[in-house]
Amino acid sequence: MATLQAIKYNDGQLEILDQLQLPESCTFIPICNVEDAWAAIREMKVRGAPAIAIVGCLSLAAELRKLAAPETKPELCRLVKEKLDYLVTSRPTAVNIQLAAEACVKLCTQLRDNTSVDVVEAKDDIIKHLEGMLANDIADNLAIGEHGASDVMKKNATKEKLRIMTHCNTGSLATAGYGTALGVIRSLHKANKLDQVYCTETRPYNQGSRLTAFELVYEKIPATLVCDSMAAAAMKQFKMDAVIVGADRVAANGDTANKIGTYQLAVLAKSHDVLFYVAAPFSSIDFQIANGQSIPIEERPHSEMTHTGSIRTAAAGVNCWNPGFDVTPAELITGGIITEKGVFKPDQLAPHQ
Numbered sequence: 001m002a003t004l005q006a007i008k009y010n011d012g013q014l015e016i017l018d019q020l021q022l023p024e025s026c027t028f029i030p031i032c033n034v035e036d037a038w039a040a041i042r043e044m045k046v047r048g049a050p051a052i053a054i055v056g057c058l059s060l061a062a063e064l065r066k067l068a069a070p071e072t073k074p075e076l077c078r079l080v081k082e083k084l085d086y087l088v089t090s091r092p093t094a095v096n097i098q099l100a101a102e103a104c105v106k107l108c109t110q111l112r113d114n115t116s117v118d119v120v121e122a123k124d125d126i127i128k129h130l131e132g133m134l135a136n137d138i139a140d141n142l143a144i145g146e147h148g149a150s151d152v153m154k155k156n157a158t159k160e161k162l163r164i165m166t167h168c169n170t171g172s173l174a175t176a177g178y179g180t181a182l183g184v185i186r187s188l189h190k191a192n193k194l195d196q197v198y199c200t201e202t203r204p205y206n207q208g209s210r211l212t213a214f215e216l217v218y219e220k221i222p223a224t225l226v227c228d229s230m231a232a233a234a235m236k237q238f239k240m241d242a243v244i245v246g247a248d249r250v251a252a253n254g255d256t257a258n259k260i261g262t263y264q265l266a267v268l269a270k271s272h273d274v275l276f277y278v279a280a281p282f283s284s285i286d287f288q289i290a291n292g293q294s295i296p297i298e299e300r301p302h303s304e305m306t307h308t309g310s311i312r313t314a315a316a317g318v319n320c321w322n323p324g325f326d327v328t329p330a331e332l333i334t335g336g337i338i339t340e341k342g343v344f345k346p347d348q349l350a351p352h353q
Ligand SMILES: CSC[C@@H](O)[C@@H](O)C(=O)COP(=O)(O)O
Pocket: 047, 048, 049, 050, 094, 167, 168, 169, 170, 171, 174, 175, 179, 180, 181, 207, 245, 246, 247, 248, 258, 259, 260, 324
């Protein structure tokens, strides 16, 4: 499975593909510590909920490898927690980094309380745990791809080939590899069931035209780019079989925060009788939040709307509103939520956590 690779990690050396430079150039930059990771995440050199968590955690692993073990286990725990708390502040909406930090702090506490483990062994175990995220994410995405593709095929059993619409970027560049929603599309393509994927430009930051389109061309997956404002016309004209998107945070009831513009696609899918799916690992599901109203929505700089690169394209002086994400109500997720454990109706997630 050779897909694009956005995160390279070898023996404590972490490098990420600088996504701000795509599609013009493929440049890898080193991430040496959590400060580098925080800045790269905030500036969106790496983006996408799973990739944000993985780069954050690997930056801590890289830093811990270089560090002599503190004198005591409580000191080690304090240090790790402090660095994770800092990483979580990089971007507020994607929950994966928060859940990964909570799991790591839990492990630290267990190791601290285990009298048969000394501080050097505890440090090694924490590093091993953090480094394991890369392989785990790829395995989860392969499973999401398989579950999703077979569900979409089953629900469109009479169709020879399928037309799928997707939004933002959910592929290898947004994960450790293979992708979530784009992983499902990749699996449909492998099964020779994909007619065409329609990817939206994803204004204002253009993750669709810059990243998804780049990945689809790279992978030779048949694809057509549409502007966000063409979504309704495209659904009608091309008779879409499903819309499949990713998630930054799924609430316990299935309400899903994803890239701004996702909600309008769900509304359009409903009125065109098109199945609407969310594809996300369980590490994107926040069972502590009852519904989408409590999901924090990041506001991004206005320059992302008013400028294309360094060129101003909006009238100077105009007021702007630039939320990075919106929330799709669970009832609009008609196809289901595709996870590594299977495809579930939004209200059926909890028993599987
Ligand atoms: C598999 S990534 C899923 C989501 O994180 C993705 O759709 C998205 O909204 C990315 O937003 P971004 O602001 O580019 O980090």
